[in-house]
Amino acid sequence: QNVLKLPCFKLLQLGREGNNLFLSSAPSHHGPFPSHFVPGICTAYHESKYESSAVGPPNTDGSQDYGVFQINSRYWCDNQQGETANGCRISCSAFTNDDITDDIECAKTVVRDPQGMDAWVAWKNHCKGKDLSEWTAGCSL
Numbered sequence: 001q002n003v004l005k006l007p008c009f010k011l012l013q014l015g016r017e018g019n020n021l022f023l024s025s026a027p028s029h030h031g032p033f034p035s036h037f038v039p040g041i042c043t044a045y046h047e048s049k050y051e052s053s054a055v056g057p058p059n060t061d062g063s064q065d066y067g068v069f070q071i072n073s074r075y076w077c078d079n080q081q082g083e084t085a086n087g088c089r090i091s092c093s094a095f096t097n098d099d100i101t102d103d104i105e106c107a108k109t110v111v112r113d114p115q116g117m118d119a120w121v122a123w124k125n126h127c128k129g130k131d132l133s134e135w136t137a138g139c140s141l
């Protein structure tokens with residue numbers, strides 16, 4: 001994972017629009033980029049490679065995951081296929097366009113759940129407890 005190969009504008013978009021996102025689980029110091037953006041940036045990369053049109057393959061329960069944060073249709077959005085709690089009260093298709101504002105809003109809702117950032121497998125497997133400073137190398141607000 002070489003952050004310098006990633007589009008910095010995407011990092012900045014995630015960072016700027018994600019103000020206060022993931023604050024509670026943020027590591028304390030990550031250079032010039034505000035530290036509380038970094039968990040979301042690392043997680044989004046490992047979930048979707050920042051591909052806003054990403055739709056995951058069906059999960060074992062038939063649900064699917066949408067957008068940069070791979071938000072799940074069983075719990076958080078409605079894809080018109082099967083049961084959903086629709087916790088973010090939104091269509092899953094809203095998470096597959098280039099405007100990630102609503103994706104971030106929903107991610108904030110997800111992270112307020114008791115499991116917090118652990119809702120994302122990519123966070124647990126690739127980001128949690130790691131030195132995340134490389135994610136912001138070459139980027140600043």
Ligand SMILES: [Ca+2]
Pocket residue numbers: 094095096097098099100101102103
């Ligand atoms: Ca969107």
